């Protein structure tokens with residue numbers, strides 16, 4: 001049985017045209033603040049990150065301009081910009097105690 005490599009069935013993710021981070025459906029890149037107008041699509045397999053590092057921590061982000069908030073559960077969180085307006089967002093780590 002022959003196996004053919006089929007790229008068409010792979011899931012594609014949106015990548016920021018400036019910093020090449022994954023931006024999903026956001027209007028602005030959370031990592032560099034660039035408007036999502038120059039996005040690229042790449043197979044999800046090619047952009048999997050390093051899995052080693054500190055344990056995930058919950059962080060709350062609050063946009064300093066429009067007040068949009070979102071939280072993440074990541075080991076390393078480099079999200080610094082609002083996905084709604086592209087302004088800088090404040091980051092606060094949420095701890096249990």
Ligand SMILES: [Zn+2]
Pocket residue numbers: 016017018019020021029030031032033034
């Ligand atoms: Zn970016």
Ligand SMILES: [Zn+2]
Pocket residue numbers: 063064065066067068082083084085086087
């Ligand atoms: Zn905002």
